[in-house]
Amino acid sequence: MxxxxxxxxxxxxxxxxxxxxxxxxxxxxxxxxxxxxxxxxxxxxxxxxxxxxxxxxxxxxxxxxxxxxxxxxxxxxxxxxxxxxxxxxxxxxxxxxxxxxxxxxxxxxFALSEATDGAAAGASVVFGIILGTGVGGGIVVNGGIIPGLNSIAGEWGHTPLPWANQNERPGPDCYCGQKGCIETFLSGPGLSKSHDPVGAKGPTAKEIATMAARGDAAAIRTITTYERRLAKALAGIINVLDPDVIVCGGGLSNMDNLYTRVPELWQAYSFSGPLETKLVKAKYGDxxxxxxxxxxxxxx
CATH class of the missing domain: 3.30.420.40 (ATPase, nucleotide binding domain)
Incomplete structure (x- = not known):
């Protein structure tokens, strides 16, 4: 036990x-x-x-x-x-x-669970990402966590959004003290702010996803932008770590279109394509x- x-x-x-x-x-x-x-x-x-x-x-x-x-x-x-x-x-x-x-x-x-007997079981190099209130990550290699010398390995949420467009620079303020961190774009609050930059009580990330699924044009544009940003952010990880599998958890992982659209989009940002890395939804969820x-x- x-x-x-x-x-x-x-x-x-x-x-x-x-x-x-x-x-x-x-x-x-x-x-x-x-x-x-x-x-x-x-x-x-x-x-x-x-x-x-x-x-x-x-x-x-x-x-x-x-x-x-x-x-x-x-x-x-x-x-x-x-x-x-x-x-x-x-x-x-x-x-x-x-x-x-x-x-x-x-x-x-989270990454260890999915690499042990979850959606990435058997993979040699696994990057686990959490897309929720914040953006977190963890690295597992050959069944063991890689914490890093400073215990911050995998903290991709507090790196800049790569290949940012002009209107994405310098980016929103992040609680860590920097601007334009990936977390400010890809977290649930980041998605909401992207949809309604000035609204104090705009729709939540879940509501935006639901609106997009029902054909709301503005919500579809927001989700399309989110998919592109996620593809860029993960392409940066792939170019450095080259994982076999990226496992996605957190509330935003329930947007099923991510698993087809993002791998299509990240090909354009790879150093040496086509990329074979898999993007999968966590088996055990919460x-x-x-x-x-x-x-x-x-x-x-």
Whole structure:
């Protein structure tokens, strides 16, 4: 048995997987906000419940919205759940549960899940992307996460949109302090702003996709622009990483046209085409992150 925990800003989910990857138990609780130790207690309670329900004691893997300093073991300052910053979550969970624990970025966990037994199972090089409120990414090579020296490998959302048009430069302000980051164009809020740049309460990304599917001309133009931008952004990744498979998750991954249109469009930006990289939808959807956290402990 192995336990996976997906620590999100609004909910904390836990899963227990068998050695064969079968789901034995899963539940979720609201993530406490404002106090780090309340978050720790919440995880410990979930672990206790999971072990009681499965009558087992398990290793623990936790996917976090941030990264861990290799030098100190502390959560770095880029964590979206700011209560975690500066704390040694791994040691605290191990001390309170008595279970060996590993941490990884939640996008890395997503990529690991899909590379292990998901949509990219068997592929040598996998790039997992999350298109949602933000834009994240993770790299898995030969079944193992590549975190990078600075624990930021795969953070393509905070690189500039490549081959930007004149009207896309310098680009929208990003919370990271830069302008024109890929996240500002390809996130859900970015798609909404692209459709209605000045509207305070314009349609959501999901509503725009629905409108486009019904034939709304303005929405179709917005989605067409989004597909082109995504193709450029991923062509940049392919030119550097050359992955076998790119797996797409997050709310925007449900736009099925992406999987035919984007590979057609990215051919124009490849260094050496035609590209054979596959773009696929995540097999486990919202469950990939928590499954990947469990897979941080590989099979013996």
């Amino acid at each position: 192995r336990i996976g925990v997906d620590l999100g800003g609004t909910k904390t989910e836990i899963i227990v997987l068998s050695e064969a990857g079968e789901e034995c138990f899963r539940t979720r609780k609201t993530t406490p906000r404002g106090n780090y130790f309340d978050i720790v207690d919440n995880i410990v309670e979930l672990v206790s419940e999971a072990e009681k329900e499965t009558n087992s004691q398990s290793s623990i893997g936790i996917g976090i919205p941030g990264s861990v300093s290799k030098d100190t073991g502390l959560i770095k300052g880029n964590a979206n759940t700011t209560e975690l910053i500066g704390h040694d979550l791994k040691s605290d969970i191990e001390r309170m549960t008595g279970r060996p624990t590993r941490l990884a970025n939640d996008a890395n966990c 469950s990939s992150g928590v499954r990947g956290a469990a897979w941080l402990w590989p099979l013996d």
